[in-house]
Amino acid sequence: MTEFEGNQDVWRSASGRICVASPHVARDVLGNRQGAFKESSDFFHTRAGVFGPREAQVEIGRAARDLIRRHLDARRADLPRLVGTRLTPTSTWPDAGNLLIHEHLRDVLLRPDSPAELHSVVDDIIARAVLAGARERHAVLSRLRFRRRAMRLLIRNIQARRSAGHPAPRDLLDVAVIGAGSSADPSQVAEVYLSFLFATVGSIGFALGWSVHLAGTHPDTTGDEPAWVVREALRLWPVAWLFARTPCRTHELAAVTAGPDDEVDVCLYLVHRNPLHWERPNEFVPRRWAAPPREPAYMPFGFGPHACAGATLTMTLLEDLIRIITRDWQLSITPSGGGPQVGPALAPPRFTAELRHRAAAEPPPRGGE
Numbered sequence: 258m259t260e261f262e263g264n265q266d267v268w269r270s271a272s273g274r275i276c277v278a279s280p281h282v283a284r285d286v287l288g289n290r291q292g293a294f295k296e297s298s299d300f301f302h303t304r305a306g307v308f309g310p311r312e313a314q315v316e317i318g319r320a321a322r323d324l325i326r327r328h329l330d331a332r333r334a335d336l337p338r339l340v341g342t343r344l345t346p347t348s349t350w351p352d353a354g355n356l357l358i359h360e361h362l363r364d365v366l367l368r369p370d371s372p373a374e375l376h377s378v379v380d381d382i383i384a385r386a387v388l389a390g391a392r393e394r395h396a397v398l399s400r401l402r403f404r405r406r407a408m409r410l411l412i413r414n415i416q417a418r419r420s421a422g423h424p425a426p427r428d429l430l431d432v433a434v435i436g437a438g439s440s441a442d443p444s445q446v447a448e449v450y451l452s453f454l455f456a457t458v459g460s461i462g463f464a465l466g467w468s469v470h471l472a473g474t475h476p477d478t479t480g481d482e483p484a485w486v487v488r489e490a491l492r493l494w495p496v497a498w499l500f501a502r503t504p505c506r507t508h509e510l511a512a513v514t515a516g517p518d519d520e521v522d523v524c525l526y527l528v529h530r531n532p533l534h535w536e537r538p539n540e541f542v543p544r545r546w547a548a549p550p551r552e553p554a555y556m557p558f559g560f561g562p563h564a565c566a567g568a569t570l571t572m573t574l575l576e577d578l579i580r581i582i583t584r585d586w587q588l589s590i591t592p593s594g595g596g597p598q599v600g601p602a603l604a605p606p607r608f609t610a611e612l613r614h615r616a617a618a619e620p621p622p623r624g625g626e
């Protein structure tokens with residue numbers, strides 16, 4: 258983050274990258290209406306370049322959204338039980354949030370009748386690559402060996418599913434296989450599937466962690482609308498906080514000249530705290546969302562053609578969970594030391610949450626009142 262500690266709108270950092278903290282420039286870069294940047298999407302970025310064509314990207318986003326939404330609608334009533342069993346009496350965060358989301362989405366991430374070794378490798382990917390700080394817990398060589406084994410297994414299953422030729426997706430691996438088409442490079446299809454694991458278990462889990470942490474450390478906001486809490490948590494701590502884009506021609510970004518050899522980094526963390534756009538920008542004020550501002554300085558799900566396909570369903574799920582946690586339970590937070598965990602995603606600090614059922618925690622009403 259030190260790269261981004263300037264207070265200008267657009268500047269060139271010590272390492273030569275162009276950093277953007279202005280909401281308007283951020284929209285120009287991500288919206289790419291002038292075609293000044295190479296088409297790109299962090300979600301579809303793979304080791305062999307950006308997965309494409311665009312029609313396949315759009316179809317994969319649409320099919321994933323439909324499938325997850327159906328799954329969530331069918332299981333919405335299960336959320337109170339999940340909170341009661343997963344998070345009480347105490348839970349260790351941020352992993353608790355990721356694991357709760359994993360349990361809730363398990364069957365849509367990988368359908369139950371998939372081979373046992375595929376289930377086990379998906380569990381291992383989550384433990385070794387998705388959870389906050391997971392990568393640092395394993396030596397580089399062990400990570401490389403695991404990645405090779407996981408990719409081999411995913412590719413084998415992708416090829417098997419292609420040969421079976423099922424017409425409609427039953428889980429997110431099917432979404433990637435069917436949407437990519439039979440000629441797509443299977444290792445790119447595997448990476449698109451990995452993006453789904455990061456977006457669901459990773460990003461939704463971290464956003465839940467931030468919302469719980471902020472709600473628990475600001476008891477004065479108890480009773481505020483869950484939707485405001487989640488929006489404000491994603492403003493202060495946008496899980497997807499940094500977007501890299503490459504110019505395809507030389508042009509001016511504010512007062513900085515950007516060319517094809519440059520990397521332009523849009524820093525949403527700074528955009529979301531821009532004091533020209535937000536009052537008390539560094540404070541947690543869910544009530545500011547009571548009258549939702551038509552705010553150009555808020556884009557936790559990106560902006561423009563590559564904005565998130567799962568934004569609405571993610572917000573609904575987070576709001577449902579925060580409603581249950583703050584309505585039914587009294588929440589108290591104990592920090593475990595350390596600050597936000599900054600990686601490709603912005604994960605919350607480690608903390609313990611204690612949930613006491615409100616019916617048990619609150620004194621019974623006095624007679625006659």
Ligand code: HEM
Pocket residue numbers: 287297298299300301314315317318321322325456457460461464496497500557558559560562563564565566567568571
């Ligand atoms: C808190 C949760 C999430 C956050 C913060 C998030 C954030 C984002 C952001 C910022 C982008 C734009 C990336 C760019 O412009 O380079 C994006 C794209 C995308 N997201 Fe999400 N996302 C989340 C959850 C999900 C979920 C649950 C899905 C499942 C459907 C999903 C599917 C996608 C897809 C398919 C794209 C690429 C869109 C395109 O390029 O057409 N995301 N997401």
